[in-house]
Amino acid sequence: MRVRPYHSARSTAAHVYHEDDDCPAGRNLPWFDKVEGSADCEPCPQCVRTTAACPDHPATASVS
Numbered sequence: 001m002r003v004r005p006y007h008s009a010r011s012t013a014a015h016v017y018h019e020d021d022d023c024p025a026g027r028n029l030p031w032f033d034k035v036e037g038s039a040d041c042e043p044c045p046q047c048v049r050t051t052a053a054c055p056d057h058p059a060t061a062s063v064s
């Protein structure tokens, strides 16, 4: 399911944000390590693929 963007709070973690709560990489993040937002992060490749596959939530071209 698509959710609001979140990413890891650790500075050593990959600088990617997730938009899908079923993303394996996103699910690996413990609850205390999740920060809402997408600042300074690239979109997670797996989340992009998942959200793009949903016809109700097509990937927007505005993601930069």
Ligand SMILES: [Zn+2]
Residues within 6 Å of the ligand: 017, 018, 019, 020, 023, 024, 025, 026, 044, 045, 046, 047
């Ligand atoms: Zn992800």
